[in-house]
Amino acid sequence: MRFPAQNSRRRAALPAEAPSRHREVRGPQRTRSLFLTVVLAIGVGTACLHAEVPVAVGSKSFTEGVIVGELTTLVLRAAEVPTEHRRELGGTRILFGALEAGEIDVYGEYTGTLAEEILADENVDSLSEIRDALGRRGIAMTAPLGFNNTYAIGVRAEVAEELGLRTISDLRAHPSLRLGLTNEFMDRGDGWPGLRQRYRLTQENVRGLDHDLAYKAIGSDKLDAMDVYTTDAEIAAYDLVVLEDDLAYFPRYEAVLLYRQDLVTRHPAALAALDQLPGRFDEARMQGLNGAVKLEGRREEEVAADALAEVLGLTVTTDAPSLTDRLGQRTLEHLFLVGVSLFAAIVVAIPLGIFAAARPRWGQVVLGAVGIVQTIPALALLVFMIPLLGIYAPPALAALFLYSLLPIVRNTHAGLVGIPAPLTESAEALGLSSGAQLRRVGLPLALPSILAGIKTAAVINVGFATLGALVGAGGYGQPILTGIRLDATPLILEGAVPAALMALATQGLFELAERRLVPRGLRGR
Amino acid sequence: MIALEAVCKSFSGQPVIQGLDLRVDRGESVALVGPSGCGKSTVLRLILGLLRPESGIIRFDRRALTRADLLSVRRRTGYVIQDGGLFPHLTARANATLMARELRWQPEKIAHRLAELAELTRFPVDGLDRYPTELSGGQRQRVALMRALMLDPDVLLLDEPLGALDPLIRFDLQRDLRAIIRRLGKTVVLVTHDLSEAAYLGDRLVLLRDGAIEQQGRLVDLQAAPASPFVSRFVAAQRTHLVDEPSRAQGAAR
Ligand SMILES: Nc1ncnc2c1ncn2[C@@H]1O[C@H](COP(=O)(O)OP(=O)(O)O)[C@@H](O)[C@H]1O
Ligand SMILES: [Mg+2]
Numbered sequence: 001m002r003f004p005a006q007n008s009r010r011r012a013a014l015p016a017e018a019p020s021r022h023r024e025v026r027g028p029q030r031t032r033s034l035f036l037t038v039v040l041a042i043g044v045g046t047a048c049l050h051a052e053v054p055v056a057v058g059s060k061s062f063t064e065g066v067i068v069g070e071l072t073t074l075v076l077r078a079a080e081v082p083t084e085h086r087r088e089l090g091g092t093r094i095l096f097g098a099l100e101a102g103e104i105d106v107y108g109e110y111t112g113t114l115a116e117e118i119l120a121d122e123n124v125d126s127l128s129e130i131r132d133a134l135g136r137r138g139i140a141m142t143a144p145l146g147f148n149n150t151y152a153i154g155v156r157a158e159v160a161e162e163l164g165l166r167t168i169s170d171l172r173a174h175p176s177l178r179l180g181l182t183n184e185f186m187d188r189g190d191g192w193p194g195l196r197q198r199y200r201l202t203q204e205n206v207r208g209l210d211h212d213l214a215y216k217a218i219g220s221d222k223l224d225a226m227d228v229y230t231t232d233a234e235i236a237a238y239d240l241v242v243l244e245d246d247l248a249y250f251p252r253y254e255a256v257l258l259y260r261q262d263l264v265t266r267h268p269a270a271l272a273a274l275d276q277l278p279g280r281f282d283e284a285r286m287q288g289l290n291g292a293v294k295l296e297g298r299r300e301e302e303v304a305a306d307a308l309a310e311v312l313g314l315t316v317t318t319d320a321p322s323l324t325d326r327l328g329q330r331t332l333e334h335l336f337l338v339g340v341s342l343f344a345a346i347v348v349a350i351p352l353g354i355f356a357a358a359r360p361r362w363g364q365v366v367l368g369a370v371g372i373v374q375t376i377p378a379l380a381l382l383v384f385m386i387p388l389l390g391i392y393a394p395p396a397l398a399a400l401f402l403y404s405l406l407p408i409v410r411n412t413h414a415g416l417v418g419i420p421a422p423l424t425e426s427a428e429a430l431g432l433s434s435g436a437q438l439r440r441v442g443l444p445l446a447l448p449s450i451l452a453g454i455k456t457a458a459v460i461n462v463g464f465a466t467l468g469a470l471v472g473a474g475g476y477g478q479p480i481l482t483g484i485r486l487d488a489t490p491l492i493l494e495g496a497v498p499a500a501l502m503a504l505a506t507q508g509l510f511e512l513a514e515r516r517l518v519p520r521g522l523r524g525r
Numbered sequence: 526m527i528a529l530e531a532v533c534k535s536f537s538g539q540p541v542i543q544g545l546d547l548r549v550d551r552g553e554s555v556a557l558v559g560p561s562g563c564g565k566s567t568v569l570r571l572i573l574g575l576l577r578p579e580s581g582i583i584r585f586d587r588r589a590l591t592r593a594d595l596l597s598v599r600r601r602t603g604y605v606i607q608d609g610g611l612f613p614h615l616t617a618r619a620n621a622t623l624m625a626r627e628l629r630w631q632p633e634k635i636a637h638r639l640a641e642l643a644e645l646t647r648f649p650v651d652g653l654d655r656y657p658t659e660l661s662g663g664q665r666q667r668v669a670l671m672r673a674l675m676l677d678p679d680v681l682l683l684d685e686p687l688g689a690l691d692p693l694i695r696f697d698l699q700r701d702l703r704a705i706i707r708r709l710g711k712t713v714v715l716v717t718h719d720l721s722e723a724a725y726l727g728d729r730l731v732l733l734r735d736g737a738i739e740q741q742g743r744l745v746d747l748q749a750a751p752a753s754p755f756v757s758r759f760v761a762a763q764r765t766h767l768v769d770e771p772s773r774a775q776g777a778a779r
Contacts, residue, residue, distance in 0.1 A: 426610030429573050430624050430672075431599030440623060444614045521613045521656030 054082035055267055058095050058104035058472075061088040062485060063300070064149065064231060067289050068108035070304035071277060072257060074316045078308070079273035088481055089391055089472045092117055096258075098391050100137060105260050106274070110149060112253035127254075138261050143278035144254035147231055147286040151185065151250045153195075154228040154240035156218060167246040168199050171225070175202040180214040180223040190251070191227075198249045230283050233291030242283075255281070280311045294486060326479075327498060333474035334502065337465040341397045342458050345404030349457075350450065352405070353412025354438065367410060374406040378464050382471060396468035403464055404457035411453025415446025448518050455510035462503040466495065476502070526551040526680065526712040527572055532581030534567060534736075541567050542578070542736040551679075554706050554713040556727025558720060560759070564736040565716040569682045572714070573599055586679075600624065602680040603673025603711075607688045609665045611657040611672075617664075618653040621671040628676075642671040645708075647701055663694035670705075681706070683715045687722065699725060720744065720763040732756060 055076055059069025066087055073085040086104060089095055096118050098104045109118075114130050124130045131141050155165050155177075163174055171177065185191040186208045195201065209217065214226045215234045228235055230242060257277065263270050281289075285307070292303040301318045308314045321329070352370070356363030376384075381402060385395030419442065427441040443450075469477030476495040483491030515523075527549040534542040541564045549555045557565045570576040571583055574595045583590045585598050611620050618639065619626075625635045643650055648667040657665055666686055673681060686702070687695045703726055706713050717723050723730050724744040731741040740752040751757040 422606055422608065422610040423612060425570075425575060426604070426606065426612070428575060429599055429602075429604040431596050431602075432624070432627060433596065436627050440627065441612055445612070447614075519614045519656070521615065521658055 053266070054084045055106065055263065055270055056104040057083060057085045058089050058098055058107035059085065059087050060092070060095055060107070061090055061470075061481065063290055063293050064286065065108060066300045067286075067293060067304055068145070068255065068257075070300045071281075071308065072106055072108065072274065074301070074304055074308055074318070075276055075312070075314065076270055076273050078314045078316045079269050081267050081270045081273060086392075086472050088469070088478075088485070090470060094386060094391060094471070097386070099139060099258060099260060101390050102260065103390050103392065105263050105270075106257055108145075108255055109258050110253040110255055111144070112150065112251045114256075116251065134258065135261070139258055140261050140263075142257040142259070142274055144256055145277055146255070146279050146281040147283045148252050148254050149229055149231045149283075149286070150245075150253040151191070152228050152230045152245065153225055153243045154218075154232075154235055155225045155243060156221070156223075157239045157241050159224045160241040160243075165241070165243060167244040168195070168249070169246050170243070171201055171203070172199060176205065177203055177224045178222070179203050179206040180209050180217055180226045181206060182211045182214065182227055183208045185227045195249055198247055231286040231290055233287050233294050236284075236287050237291060237295055255286075276312055276314075281307075285311075297486070297488065323494075326494075330474060330476050330478060330495070331498065331502075333468075334462070334465055334476050334499070337393065337396055337400060337468050337473060337475055338458065338461045338502075338506075341400035341465075342404055342454070342461055344397075344401050345408055345457060346454060348401075349405045349408035349453075350412050353409045353450075354416065354442075356409065356413040357416035363413060367413060370406045370409050373402045378403065378467055379470075382467055386471060391471045391473075393468070393473045395471050396465070396473035400461050400464055400468075404461055407456040407460070408450070408453040411449045411456075412446060415449030415453075416442050418449070419445050444519075445522070448514065448522060451510065451514050451517065455507065455514075458506045458510065459503050462499060462506055466499055526553075526586060527714070528582075528584040528587075529568070529571065530582045530584070532571060532578045532583060534564075534571060534576060534578050540736060542571070545581070545737060547731065547738065549712055549714055551712055552710045554715065554726060554728045556723035556730050557714065557716045557733060558718060558723045558730055558759075559733035559739070561718060563733045565718075565733060566684050567736075568733075569604070569684050569714065569716060572680075572682060573602060573604060600628075600676055601678050602682060603670075603676075603678040604682045605666070605669045605673045605684065605686045607685040609657070609669035611665055611668055613657050616654050616656055617648070617660065617668045617671075620657070620668055621653075621675055623672065623675075625675050638675060638677075639671070642674055645674070645705060646670050661694075662690050663698055666690065666698060667701075670702075674705075674709075679712060681711050681713045681715075683713065685716050685718070688717070702726060720760065732759065 057069050057073045057076070059065045069085050069087060073083050076083040089098060089104070092109070092113055095104070095107050096109070099107060111127065111130060114134070115124050119130065119133045122129075122133050124133050127141075127144075134141055153168055153171070159165070159177070163170075165171065165174075181192055186206075192206070196203075207223075214223065215238055217223045218226055218240070219238045226240075228240065228242065234240075235242060257274055259270075259274065289303050289307055292298045292306075293300050299318075299320065301320070305316050305318045308316055349370075352366055356366045373381075378399065381399045382395060385398045389395040389398055423441065423445065424437070427437045432440060465473075465475050466477035466480055468475050469481045476499040478495065479491045480495035480499075483489065483493075483495065527547075529545050529547040532542055532545045533540065545564075545568065547555075547568070557568060559565055567576065571578055572585070574583075574590055574592075585594070585601075588594065590598060611617075612623070615623065621642065622635050622639055625638065630638075639653070640650075642648075643653070646667040648664065648671060652660060652664055657668070660668065669686070673683075683702075687698050690698060699722060706726060713727075715723070715726055717726075720730075728743075729741060730744055730747060732739045732747065734755055740747055740756050747756055748760055751760060
């Protein structure tokens with residue numbers, strides 16, 4: 001289970017306290033512990049003792065990133081450093097942000113990305129300049145792991161042999177070669193246009209197409225050359241020769257590990273463990289590892305363990321969690337996301353709805369505001385939350401919370417406003433205080449509408465919570481995300497089917513609740 | 526007990542009550558009659574403080590009504606509207622005892638009072654646990670009456686309490702209501718547009734027209750000495766009904 005508390009685990013020493021587990025909202029006690037959890041989740045956080053906080057390894061959301069993450073995790077574990085792998089957290093900005101914020105301790109990055117993207121303003125070039133710039137931010141960098149994952153030109157082995165192609169310069173002599181380039185590469189200034197100029201290439205037969213399609217095309221002899229990433233597993237699979245960048249046109253994207261400088265004080269053994277990796281993984285090896293995952297469908301963890309055994313002679317055991325374990329874990333994570341956000345939304349939205357009904361003018365403002373929140377695409381909302389709340393559960397909870405507001409506020413408002421005038425008049429004329437009117441008459445009469453609003457929010461939430469995996473919040477979205485990355489339908493179903501079932505169960509549960517909570521006199525009206 | 530002094534009320538600039546003066550003495554039963562839209566319901570709402578007059582004074586037990594008195598005045602007043610205004614989410618019992626429970630009466634006291642009222646209003650005890658939708662129209666009015674009487678109020682305001690009932694049930698309820706009013710000796714303001722009902726249930730008739738009193742007195746006064754052609758027309762329009770029950774109408778007017 002991923003606890004939101006880990007988000008702020010560096011905010012030290014509160015007494016250790018087990019965060020309350022989160023299941024369903026029922027009864028005042030559960031309610032209270034859930035509420036506490038919300039509070040914890042949204043900010044305060046539970047602190048653990050220093051030594052008990054494991055190293056958090058992050059990884060980017062693509063196969064090579066996850067493999068590097070697994071290599072890092074396993075090499076640390078082999079040195080008996082307690083370590084957790086937070087897989088597929090997102091892209092460069094999220095990972096680097098998380099590292100700076102202390103939400104993760106280590107992750108794999110590329111020197112090119114550091115120079116061109118992360119440190120773009122500082123005009124760094126050499127490794128030592130990069131290292132200095134990072135050092136000023138409290139971040140350290142290992143030596144390169146050994147592979148340079150940059151753009152390159154791959155040529156069918158037959159063609160290369162026949163024409164004697166070894167370097168990109170050699171292409172100049174063969175203007176009639178058929179080139180297939182990814183659209184991105186065609187458009188980027190530092191892609192094809194620049195390459196063509198630098199090497200004075202004259203090929204006219206150049207087509208723009210999708211990366212995977214280009215591999216298929218070159219595999220069926222429809223192309224002679226294409227742009228590749230130097231660690232693409234397909235290079236070996238399709239028997240391509242990578243031409244040497246003899247004029248050093250492409251920037252170098254050397255893989256390195258970035259880690260927080262304070263790691264050494266917390267886990268002195270970690271640095272030595274990490275130092276085993278640099279220089280041991282060249283492009284060919286990385287191609288093989290990528291291929292084992294992408295083409296053979298093996299798990300990253302297994303592939304990484306085998307590689308460590310082969311390269312470093314380390315024996316690390318990987319325990320593949322069973323399907324039930326995985327499902328159980330994700331179900332808890334998913335329920336946590338849905339339950340906490342929904343509970344918080346109920347606590348906030350019902351009073352807002354009551355307020356909106358009591359003060360029509362302000363009510364319009366409130367309804368408008370929660371309506372606008374709803375128009376923000378879920379994904380965008382999640383992204384907006386990252387700078388504010390970091391990664392893991394908090395941004396997902398906040399986004400889900402905001403999304404749940406509208407149906408509940410609107411239905412509470414509609415339920416109250418829709419009460420027939422004679423009933424509100426009778427309640428008032430009885431001499432009930434305005435609070436008692438609300439408690440004894442208004443809310444009970446609006447109950448069916450409010451429940452329907454909560455049901456809608458809950459069902460929507462179950463679906464949206466799958467997006468939580470994008471920020472490392474876990475849940476059913478995790479296998480979906482991995483499944484999409486690996487194009488593996490069974491994995492996608494492993495997340496999608498339980499999510500659908502949970503949505504149905506939620507619906508059923510609420511219908512049951514409606515039957516139990518709504519008095520006979522209000523039903524079937 | 527209740528006095529309206531030069532009360533004016535308008536809705537979005539449209540005057541509805543225009544300088545109304547009305548006194549209802551303790552133990553008196555007054556019937557407000559008049560064509561629909563003449564402001565009868567508005568008078569009751571003003572008395573309860575559900576509406577606030579633009580000008581004029583409303584007195585309850587001689588005290589001018591203030592915001593601070595509202596809750597206590599309402600609790601000393603039972604109010605029944607046309608279709609009962611029963612809360613659909615509560616059973617007959619819960620409807621009738623709502624206010625007593627809110628005031629945290631002892632359960633025994635509540636049960637005792639409820640039994641008393643069920644007998645008074647001749648409401649069948651086995652209907653107490655039914656929801657309003659499961660009751661007949663007449664039974665619903667009896668529940669509304671129980672609810673209005675629960676706290677043993679000094680004043681009863683009845684706004685066309687029998688308007689929606691079919692004639693036979695209405696006949697029964699009229700009789701029961703009259704017995705209750707007589708027996709409890711409460712101060713009653715009753716709204717109806719039916720002159721015979723007004724004469725039967727009220728000691729005094731107040732005929733309203735466009736938010737002002739056109740004439741008041743006993744039915745025989747209105748018949749014998751109509752203050753205006755409007756009064757004659759109003760009385761004449763309802764004569765057919767009166768013929769059916771001359772003795773009853775006479776009796777009511779005494
Ligand atoms: N809340 C209100 N807003 C606007 N007009 C109202 C309101 N209540 C009553 N009126 C108007 O005031 C007039 C008197 O209404 P009411 O006292 O209900 O008449 P009655 O009970 O005699 O039929 C009617 O013309 C009615 O349309
Ligand atoms: Mg009326």
